[in-house]
Amino acid sequence: DAIAVGLDAPYSVEYHDRLPSTNDRARELAVEGASDVLVVAGEQTGGRGRLDRAWASPPGGVYASLLCRPDRPPAHAPIFTLAAAVAVTRACREAGVDAVIKWPNDVLLAGDERKLAGILTEMEGEADRISWLIVGIGANVDVAAADLPETATSVREAGGTADRRRFCQRMVEEFHALDPEDVLPAWRDHAVTLGRAVRVDTPGGVVEGEAVDVRFPGALVVQTDDGERVVHAGDCEHLRPA
Ligand code: BTN
Numbered sequence: 001d002a003i004a005v006g007l008d009a010p011y012s013v014e015y016h017d018r019l020p021s022t023n024d025r026a027r028e029l030a031v032e033g034a035s036d037v038l039v040v041a042g043e044q045t046g047g048r049g050r051l052d053r054a055w056a057s058p059p060g061g062v063y064a065s066l067l068c069r070p071d072r073p074p075a076h077a078p079i080f081t082l083a084a085a086v087a088v089t090r091a092c093r094e095a096g097v098d099a100v101i102k103w104p105n106d107v108l109l110a111g112d113e114r115k116l117a118g119i120l121t122e123m124e125g126e127a128d129r130i131s132w133l134i135v136g137i138g139a140n141v142d143v144a145a146a147d148l149p150e151t152a153t154s155v156r157e158a159g160g161t162a163d164r165r166r167f168c169q170r171m172v173e174e175f176h177a178l179d180p181e182d183v184l185p186a187w188r189d190h191a192v193t194l195g196r197a198v199r200v201d202t203p204g205g206v207v208e209g210e211a212v213d214v215r216f217p218g219a220l221v222v223q224t225d226d227g228e229r230v231v232h233a234g235d236c237e238h239l240r241p242a
Pocket of ligand 1: 020021022023024044046047048049050051053055062063064065106117118119120136137138139
């Protein structure tokens, strides 16, 4: 049941039926000196999400971590996360599901905005160069609603083609094919956050206002009552339905 065999992309694939976390396995490979490896698991027993949350990882989901060593400064890392969000959104759409992106990288079902996929990027940097970068993607593809948190849904539940292997292939191919120059325009095209009233919980406090743009390498520009704020990281909440 190797879902990711035959990728049309220059990554070698390491498939496991079950792992604690594909990001953790990719990190082991990074420490061993490997690069350009896609670690895929059929399920995870210790899936990790952003902000120290657990990521429910039942069988039927796609759990994949891409290990690479881009020749970029560490500050550029967020652009890879945005690129992954675009790639996953396109894979969802190809599967027939109307997916949209919430800043920075949540892939949601358009309309009720339940979560289809999330991305956890981890990195080790030297002073001026990324040493390794792991882009971990968890996508609810062939998963029943009963196996997911209430705030989540799946490609299958949303009426899409729940073919995990094809989904994984599309997502990696889209990621690989994305020209760095095209990431922000593509992200804007797919985003549902821009133009919305948001509350962003940032390490420096809460920022509330209207999300007006995204700026390289992935910051959200928020128009607040006190002027424009550029937010680099945080948990974003849409304050009203679209
Ligand atoms: C989020 O909080 O939205 C990010 C979730 C990221 C989950 C993926 S599943 C594959 C990879 N391995 C992990 O342990 N986490 C990421």
